[in-house]
Each structure stands twice: as structure tokens, then as C-alpha cells.
Amino acid sequence: MSSYILIIDQGTTGTRAIIFDEGANPISQSYRQLNQYYPEPGWVEQDAKEIWQSTLSVIKGVIEKSKISPSKIEAVGITNQRETTLFWDKNTGEPLGRAIVWQCRRTVDICEKWKKQGFEKIVKKKTGLFLDPYFSASKIRWAIDNIPSFNFLISQGKILFGTVETYLIFKLTGGKKHLTDYTNASRTMLFNIHRLKWDRELLSMFGIPENILPQPLPSRSIFGKTEKVPFLPSGIPIAAAVGDQQASLFGHGCTLYGDTKITYGTGCFLLVNTGERLFDSPNLITTLACDSKGMPCYALEGSIFIAGAAIQWLKEGLQVVSDPSQTAEMAQRIKDTGGVYFVPAFVGLGAPYWNPKVKGAILGITRGTKKEHIVRASLEAIAYQVKDLVGVVEDTMKFKIKRLRVDGGVSRNDFLMQFQSDILGVPVEKAPYSETTAFGTALVAGLTTGLWSEEKIKFFLKKGKVFSPKMDEEKAKFLYQGWKKALLLLTGKA
Numbered sequence: 001m002s003s004y005i006l007i008i009d010q011g012t013t014g015t016r017a018i019i020f021d022e023g024a025n026p027i028s029q030s031y032r033q034l035n036q037y038y039p040e041p042g043w044v045e046q047d048a049k050e051i052w053q054s055t056l057s058v059i060k061g062v063i064e065k066s067k068i069s070p071s072k073i074e075a076v077g078i079t080n081q082r083e084t085t086l087f088w089d090k091n092t093g094e095p096l097g098r099a100i101v102w103q104c105r106r107t108v109d110i111c112e113k114w115k116k117q118g119f120e121k122i123v124k125k126k127t128g129l130f131l132d133p134y135f136s137a138s139k140i141r142w143a144i145d146n147i148p149s150f151n152f153l154i155s156q157g158k159i160l161f162g163t164v165e166t167y168l169i170f171k172l173t174g175g176k177k178h179l180t181d182y183t184n185a186s187r188t189m190l191f192n193i194h195r196l197k198w199d200r201e202l203l204s205m206f207g208i209p210e211n212i213l214p215q216p217l218p219s220r221s222i223f224g225k226t227e228k229v230p231f232l233p234s235g236i237p238i239a240a241a242v243g244d245q246q247a248s249l250f251g252h253g254c255t256l257y258g259d260t261k262i263t264y265g266t267g268c269f270l271l272v273n274t275g276e277r278l279f280d281s282p283n284l285i286t287t288l289a290c291d292s293k294g295m296p297c298y299a300l301e302g303s304i305f306i307a308g309a310a311i312q313w314l315k316e317g318l319q320v321v322s323d324p325s326q327t328a329e330m331a332q333r334i335k336d337t338g339g340v341y342f343v344p345a346f347v348g349l350g351a352p353y354w355n356p357k358v359k360g361a362i363l364g365i366t367r368g369t370k371k372e373h374i375v376r377a378s379l380e381a382i383a384y385q386v387k388d389l390v391g392v393v394e395d396t397m398k399f400k401i402k403r404l405r406v407d408g409g410v411s412r413n414d415f416l417m418q419f420q421s422d423i424l425g426v427p428v429e430k431a432p433y434s435e436t437t438a439f440g441t442a443l444v445a446g447l448t449t450g451l452w453s454e455e456k457i458k459f460f461l462k463k464g465k466v467f468s469p470k471m472d473e474e475k476a477k478f479l480y481q482g483w484k485k486a487l488l489l490l491t492g493k494a
Contacts, residue, residue, distance in 0.1 A: 002021065002022060002068075002072060003022055003072060003073075003074040003451060004019050004020065004021055004022075004027075004066075004068060004072050004073050004074060005019070005020045005073070005074060005075050005076075005077060005239075005442045005445050005446060005449075005451070006018075006019055006059070006062070006073045006075070006076045006077070006232075006236075007019075007020065007076075007077045007078075007079065007438040007441050007442050007445070008055055008058070008059070008076065008077070008078050008079070008168060009079050009080075009244070009435065009437055009438045009441070010051060010054075010055065010078070010079070010080045010081060010164050010165075010168060011080070011081050011244065011265070011266075011437075012034075012036075012081045012084075012101065012102070012103070012265070012266045012267075013033060013034060013036075013266055014031055014032055014033040014034050014054070015031070015032050015034060015051065015054040015055050015057075015058050016029060016030065016031045016032075016058060016435070016438065017029065017030050017055075017058035017059050017061065017062040018062065018435055018438045018442075019062050019063070019066045019068070019073070020438075020439075020442040022451065023460070024439065024442060024443065024446070024452070024457070024460040026433065026435065026438070026439070027066055027068075028062050028065040028066035029062055029065070029435070030057070030058040030059075030060075030061030030062040030064075030065060031058060032054040032057050032058050032061075034046060034050060034051065034054055035047065035050060036101065037098065040106070042104070042105035042106060042108075042347060043104050043105070043106050044100075044101040044103040044104040044105075044347075045098040045099060045100060045101060045104065046084070046098060046099040046101055047095075047098055047099070048086050048088065048095035048098065048099050048167065049095060051099065051164065051167070051168075052167070052168070052171050055168060055171075056229075056230055056231070059229070059230075059231050059232060060230070060231045063231055070231065070232055070233055071233055073232070073233075073236055074236070074237075074449055074451060075236065075237050075238070075239035075240070075445045075446070075448065075449045075451070076172065076226065076232075076236055076237070076238045076239065076445070077238070077239060077240035077241070077242075077441040077442055077444065077445035078165045078168050078169065078223075078238065078240065078241045078242075078441070079165075079240075079241075079242050079243070079244050079247040079437050079438060079440070079441040080163065080164040080165045080168070080184070080241075080243065080244055081101075081102060081164055081244060082102060082163060082164075082183075082184055082187040082243040082244060082245070083102035083134060083135055083136050083139075083163065083187045083188070084099050084100065084101050084102050084163060084164050085099065085100045085136045085139040085140060085143070085161070085163065086099045086100075086161070086162055086163070086164065086166075086167045087143060087147075087150075087159055087160065087161055087212075088159075088160055088162075088167065088170070089153075089158055089159070089160075090157065090158050090159065090160050090178075091158065091175075093170065093171060093175050096143075096147065096150070096153070096159060097143070097147055099164075100139040100142070100143070102134060103266075103267075103305060103309075103347050104133065104139070104347075105133050105347050105348060105356055106133070106139075106142060107133040107138035107139055107141070107142050108133050108356050108357070110133075110138045110141055110142060111131050111132060111133050111138050111356075114131055114138070114205075114206070115131055117205075119131060119205055122201070122202070122205075123189060123202065124280075126192050126193070126194070126199050126201075126202060127186070127188075127189050127190070127191060127192065127193060127199070127202070128186065128193050128278070128285055128286030128287060128298075129186075129187075129189050129285050129286075129287075130285060130354050131189070132354060132356065133356060134303065134305075134350070135187055135188060135189040136161075136163060136187065136188040136189060136190070137188055137189035137190050137202070137206050137208065138189070138206075140161060140206075140208050140212075141206055141207065141208065144207065144208070154209055154211075154212060157211060159212055160178055160212055160214070161212040161213060161214070162178070162180060162214050163180065163184045163187070163188070165180060165181065165184055165241045165243075166178065166179060166180045166184070166214045169223050169224060169238060169241065171229075172224070172226050172227075172229055172238060173223075173224035173225065173226065173227055173238070174227035174228045174229075176224060176227065177223060177224035178214045178215065179214050179215050179216075179217055179223050179224065179241075180214040180215070180216050180217070180241070181216065181217055181218065181219045181221065181223075181241040181242060181243075182196060182216055182217070182218055182219060182288045182296050183219055183241075183242050183243040183246040183247075183287070183288050183289060183290070184241065184242075184243045185198075185214075185216040185288075186287050186288040187243060187287065189202070190202050190203060190206070190208065190213070191216065193278075193286065193287075193288055193298070194278075196216070196288075196296065197216065198210060198213055198216070217241075218294070218295055218296055219240060219241060219242045219246070219290050219294060219295075219296075219444055220239075220240065220290070220293070220294030220295060220444050220447055220448045221239075221240075221241075221448065222237050222238065222239060222448065223237075223238040223239075223241055224237075224238050225237050225238065226238070237448075237449065239444075239445040239448035239449050240294075240441050240442075240444040240445035240448055242290065242440065242441050242444055243287075244263070244437045245263055245269040245271055245301065245437075246271070246287070246288070246289040246290060246299070246440075247436075247437045247438070247440040247441045247444070248261060248263045248269075248271075248407055248408075248436045248437045248440055249261050249271045249273065249289055249290070249299065249440070250289070250290045250294070250440035250441075250443060250444060251407070251431070251436040251437060251438075251439040251440025251441075251443065252405045252407065252431060252436060252440070252461075253458070253461040254271070254272075254273050254405065255273060255290070255291055255292035255297075256273060256275075256292075257273060257274060257275045257277070258272065258273065258397070258399055258401070259272065259273045259405075260272040260273075260390075260393070260401050260403075260404055260405065261404070261405040261406065261407065262386055262404060262405075262406050262407075262408075263406075263407050263408040263411075263436070263437070264307050264308060264382065264406060264407070264408035264409070264410035264411045264416075265307065265308050265408040265409055265410065266307065266308050266309050266312075267303060267304055267305050267306065267307055267308075267309070267350070268303075268304035268307035268308075268382060268385060268386060268408075268410075269301065269302070269303050269304070270301065270302045270303075270304075270386065270389045270390070270393065271287070271289065271299045271300070271301050272299060272300045272301075272393055272397070272401070273289060273297065273298075273299050274286075274297075274298045274299055274300055274397070275291070275297055275298065276297065276298065277298065278298055279300055279396050279397060281300065281392065281396040283302075283351060283352030283353075283354070283392045283396075284300045284301060284302050284351055284352065284389075284392055284393065284396060285300070285301050285302075285303070285351070286298055286299070286300060286301070287299050287300075287301045290444060292454055293447065293454055294443075294444045294447045294448065300393060300396065300397070301351075302350070302351035302352060302388075302389035302392065302393065303350045303351050304350050304351065304382075304385045304386070304389070305345075305346070305347050305348065305349070305350040306344040306345070306346050306347065306360075307382045307385075307410055308324075308408070308409060308410045309344075309346065310342070310344040310346075310378045310381065310382065311324045311327055311378065311379075311410065312324070313344075313346070313378075314327065314374070314375060314378055318371075318374070320371040320374065320375060321375065324413075325412075325413075327375050327378070327379060327413060327415075328379075328413045328414055328415040328416070330371070330372050330375045330376070331372070331375055331376035331379050331415045332415055333372050334370075334372045334373060334376060336376070337364075337373050337376050337377040337380060338364070338366065338368060338369060338373050339364040339366070339482070340362065340363070340364040340365060340369055340373045340374065340376075340377045341362070341363045341364055341377055341380075341381070341482055341483055341485075341486040342360075342361075342362045342363075342374065342377040342378050342380075342381045343358075343360055343361050343362075343363070343381065343486055343487065343490055344360050344378065344381055345358045345359055345360040345361070345490070346360050349491070351388075351389055351392070352388055352389060352392045353388075353487075353491060355491055358490055358491050359490075361486075361489075361490055362374065362377070363486045363489065364482075364486075379413065379415060379416045379419065380419060380479075380483075381483075382410065382416060382420075383416060383419050383420040383423050383424075384423065384480060384483040386420060386423075386424070387423050387424055387480060390404075390424060401426060402426060402427075403426060403427050403428075403429060404420075404424065404426055404427070404428050404429065405429050405431065406420075406428055406429065406430050406431065407430070407431040407434070407436035407437070408436075409434070411430055411431070412434070414467075417430060417467045418467045418470065420467070421467040421468060421469050421470075422469050422470060422471035422476055423471075423476050423479065423480060424469075425469050425473065425476065426469065427466050427467065427468050427469075428466070428467040429463060429464060429465075429466050429467075430464040430465045430466070430467070431464050432462045432463065432464035432465075433462075433464075443457045443460065
């Protein structure tokens with residue numbers, strides 16, 4: 001009898017479910033967009049109930065489209081937007097307020113206070129992370145300080161915290177399991193990546209109670225079994241939980257030292273596998289990823305906050321395109337940006353600058369600037385930010401990246417991928433499948449259940465379209481220098 005794996009990919013802009021067959025081929029998928037809420041400048045929220053309802057909706061949709069019996073689903077895997085912080089009632093599962101999304105900057109002042117108290121070095125040493133609003137710890141602290149009756153409910157043992165995968169595991173298991181995996185735990189700023197456990201010294205420093213935290217497990221684990229989930233039989237094991245970027249890394253087959261991938265989504269995320277080695281970089285974070293067996297290893301990561309979100313802004317904010325796919329054609333109508341540079345710091349700048357206070361700007365505008373110049377500058381800005389990251393990675397590791405594997409919705413923009421190759425001067429290899437994150441999670445789930453061996457999944461990894469450098473090297477340098485000057489004007493450093 002054929003076996004299938006159901007993957008839930010809960011992202012920032014929407015929730016997707018994909019069913020993979022025994023050959024790791026996606027046979028059907030279903031998607032539902034999610035709302036984001038912006039109650040104050042810099043704040044970003046989502047509705048936890050909507051996240052769950054969207055999950056149920058795509059599970060129903062993907063099963064109906066596949067025309068398979070749900071009884072043939074051997075395992076469920078979860079991959080998710082990381083850092084996004086949720087709280088819910090331990091007994092009822094009812095959310096306590098909206099989810100605080102990873103992009104949210106409401107906790108800038110909390111992080112500044114912690115820096116003044118001298119917490120920054122110990123946080124970096126123990127967690128591999130910078131003390132930044134991006135990560136979950138300051139979001140938890142904000143909730144404790146600002147949500148009415150929160151402290152009372154904690155004292156009664158009624159509140160649970162989790163990132164998205166923890167919330168979904170709780171709901172899928174009928175409220176029986178409160179678990180996370182190492183890749184997601186390593187994004188909270190509370191997890192000791194050396195000892196693979198919650199760090200009590202950090203919890204004490206931040207004033208966060210340990211009893212609200214989930215139990216961490218390797219990504220390749222059984223996280224419980226489905227119970228009372230509409231459209232699914234009870235008893236299906238949840239056989240993988242992986243943060244979206246680490247899942248993408250695994251889906252690219254980046255399991256060896258130096259293997260590098262970038263996911264172009266709402267944000268842009270570069271990960272390079274460092275195996276058992278930890279690097280202390282002043283500009284990059286260290287995170288936990290999965291080795292070829294699906295077990296813990298280390299990776300360096302650079303996170304760009306705004307990538308696809310800039311293209312979304314062109315559509316919804318400026319309204320210069322009606323569909324993101326139009327940006328490639330518009331960019332090619334002109335030979336260059338006419339000296340226009342766009343720094344999309346809508347929520348500050350991530351790696352390698354880590355400046356939460358800088359605002360976005362468009363520089364170099366003249367009377368002759370047209371919407372095509374703005375569109376092209378928006379796409380080029382994504383590539384420049386990636387080059388910033390690649391340069392820091394190479395300096396840190398003393399290692400030259402010779403090839404870049406890419407995925408994510410924005411990687412479908414061929415103009416951007418070619419420009420990326422030109423600016424970096426290396427081949428850019430696009431994944432042959434659009435949903436690399438779900439694919440990587442399916443591979444981990446298949447390893448957990450024994451459906452696939454480590455050797456077998458190597459045969460599932462394929463190459464996609466390759467973009468090779470075409471631009472003159474001196475021209476590429478000149479364009480990149482213009483980007484650095486734009487950053488210097490905005491931040492005082494580049």
C-alpha cells in the first residue's frame with residue numbers, strides 16, 4: 001500500500017499544505033493567505049485562531065485535491081515562520097491575544113534596556129543570537145509587562161508559550177503535547193545552543209518563567225500523534241518540526257560544511273552549514289540546523305528583514321504593479337536604475353547591520369526618475385543585501401562561496417536571479433521545486449518514520465536552472481559601491 005507524508009508549511013503570509021508520495025514528489029497542495037495586522041507603527045501581529053483555521057482549511061483542501069484516503073498518510077511534518085510568539089490557555093487552547101510576528105519591532109526599548117544592563121555578550125555566547133527584537137525573548141517580556149492578568153495566569157500555571165510549530169503541535173495532538181524542536185528553540189534567545197536546553201541564567205535575567213516554555217526535541221523526533229483533528233484520522237505521528245529556513249537548507253541538500261542557500265521570501269535568509277563548528281561573528285548569528293541524518297548541527301545565518309515584502313509594497317503601497325510577476329518585465333524596460341538606490345529598511349536593517357532604528361529611503365531621484373527605476377532599484381536592493389551577507393560569511397569562515405542555492409517565491413524573478421549572480425560573481429542555482437521548505441521537512445519526516453534512508457534521499461535531490469555571471473566585473477563593483485554609499489548616508493556606516 002502506498003504511503004504519503006503531509007507537510008504543513010505555516011509561513012508569514014499564508015499557510016500551505018503539501019502531500020508527498022513515496023518518491024518525495026509533491027502530488028497536491030493547498031494554500032490560504034493570512035492577514036497581518038499593524039495596530040501601531042512598527043508593530044506586526046497575526047490572529048492565532050486564523051493560523052489554526054487556515055491550517056485546517058489547507059489540510060482539507062490538500063486531501064480533497066490529492067484524492068487519496070487520509071488513512072494512507074503515514075506522517076505529518078511541520079515547518080514554520082520562526083520567532084513569531086504565541087500564548088494560549090493550557091486547558092482550553094484559547095489564544096491570549098494576537099501572535100506577535102517576528103517582524104514586529106515593539107520591543108526595541110526592552111532590548112535597549114537589556115543592552116544597557118550588559119546582557120548582550122552573554123546572550124551571544126550562549127544562544128548565538130544578537131539581542132534584538134527579532135527574537136522571541138523580548139516579545140515574551142513585553143507580554144508579561146503589558147497583557148492584563150498575564151502574571152496571575154502564569155502563577156496559576158494556565159499559560160503556555162510557543163512559536164508557531166509548538167502551537168500547531170498542541171492543536172494537532174488535542175492539547176496533549178507542548179513541544180518544540182531545536183531549530184525553533186534556538187530562535188527564542190532563551191536556548192543554550194551548546195547544551196541544547198533552556199538556559200536558566202537567561203530566563204532569570206529576562207524575568208521569564210520556565211514553566212511556560214515547551215520541551216525541546218531534535219527536529220527528527222515524534223512530536224505526538226494526531227487527535228480529534230478534522231479531516232485526519234487519529235494516531236498519525238507528527239514526525240518532523242523544523243524552522244522554515246533550516247528546512248530549506250535541508251531541502252537543498254546543504255548538509256556538508258560550507259554548503260550555502262538563500263531563501264527569498266517575505267524576508268531573505270542566508271544559511272551556511274558549519275557542521276560541528278561554531279563561529280563567533282559580530283555580524284551573523286549562529287543557529288541550529290539539521291545534518292544529513294536530520295539531527296542537530298550548526299549554521300551561520302544572516303537575516304534580511306525585507307525582501308519580498310518590498311515587492312509587496314510596490315503592489316499594495318505604491319500601487320505601481322498589479323502583480324509581483326510584473327516587476328521583472330518592468331525592470332528590463334530600462335538599462336539601469338539611473339542612479340536610484342532603494343534601502344528597504346521598513347522595520348530597520350537586519351544582518352549584517354542590526355540597526356532597528358534606521359528608516360527606509362529612496363536615494364538618487366531626479367526629474368527623470370520613473371516608476372520603472374523604483375521597481376528595478378527595489379529588486380536590486382535585495383541582491384545588494386545578499387552580497388552584504390555573503391561578504392561577511394566569507395570573511396568569518398575564511399571560505400569562498402563558489403555556488404549559491406536559492407529558493408522561495410521571489411526566486412521566480414529571473415531578472416533578480418541574474419542580477420544576483422552578476423553582483424556576486426558566482427553561479428546561482430535555483431531549486432527545481434518551488435516549495436523547498438516543505439520538501440526538506442518531508443525528508444526529515446521520512447527519515448523519522450523509516451520511509452526513507454539517508455542514502456535514499458540523496459536520489460531525491462535535483463538541480464534546477466542555473467544563472468551564471470554575465471556582467472562586467474568592474475561594472476558590478478561600481479554598482480555595489482553606490483549601494484554602500486547609500487547605506488553610509490542613512491546609517492553613518494557601510
